[in-house]
Amino acid sequence: GENVEQHPSTLSVQEGDSAVIKCTYSDSASNYFPWYKQELGKRPQLIIDIRSNVGEKKDQRIAVTLNKTAKHFSLHITETQPEDSAVYFCAAENYGQNFVFGPGTRLSVLP
Amino acid sequence: NAGVTQTPKFQVLKTGQSMTLQCAQDMNHEYMSWYRQDPGMGLRLIHYSVGAGITDQGEVPNGYNVSRSTTEDFPLRLLSAAPSQTSVYFCASSRRSTRGSSYNSPLHFGNGTRLTVT
Numbered sequence: 284g285e286n287v288e289q290h291p292s293t294l295s296v297q298e299g300d301s302a303v304i305k306c307t308y309s310d311s312a313s314n315y316f317p318w319y320k321q322e323l324g325k326r327p328q329l330i331i332d333i334r335s336n337v338g339e340k341k342d343q344r345i346a347v348t349l350n351k352t353a354k355h356f357s358l359h360i361t362e363t364q365p366e367d368s369a370v371y372f373c374a375a376e377n378y379g380q381n382f383v384f385g386p387g388t389r390l391s392v393l394p
Numbered sequence: 395n396a397g398v399t400q401t402p403k404f405q406v407l408k409t410g411q412s413m414t415l416q417c418a419q420d421m422n423h424e425y426m427s428w429y430r431q432d433p434g435m436g437l438r439l440i441h442y443s444v445g446a447g448i449t450d451q452g453e454v455p456n457g458y459n460v461s462r463s464t465t466e467d468f469p470l471r472l473l474s475a476a477p478s479q480t481s482v483y484f485c486a487s488s489r490r491s492t493r494g495s496s497y498n499s500p501l502h503f504g505n506g507t508r509l510t511v512t
Contacts, residue, residue: 315498
């Protein structure tokens, strides 16, 4: 079955700097990769997603890149702000199967 | 739209007690699922359903039962609670075809139920 690894497990950046979180997946048939943000005590919420026929997607300060050959995808947050502090989860979905989540990255944006 | 609604928000059980966690969605999603979230272990799939009358096991199904009698509801039953089931439980739904094929649609999560078993 699918296995998703996520690095780093914790990340601290200064406000205004960029943050990058990387995930790798094992099943080459996986074709959809969402990213979720979870604030303390809250539910995971989708922040961006990418499908396998696309290499990069941007939404304001957030971008996701996908390398199908290497089976990895990354979340990029630019101009980080304190409200970006949260736990971020990546996930992979194989068409018709279930989502498999990475273990999460705790991002701290220091003022 | 309320989205995905979970009840209760908090619950304390004694070892051996049973209870049902409720989940309802009003988005007409075919796919519904239950996850548990433990510190440092991410989200682990307990059970899922691709439509009314269809359920299947996920990664950690032991000690839990589910049923899907309607498209809207997907309750999770703890048969005999154990301290190892202390966790935060999330229900999530997404669009799927009636055969379970993906639309590459994201999961929508409920607000979670924090369960403590003493």
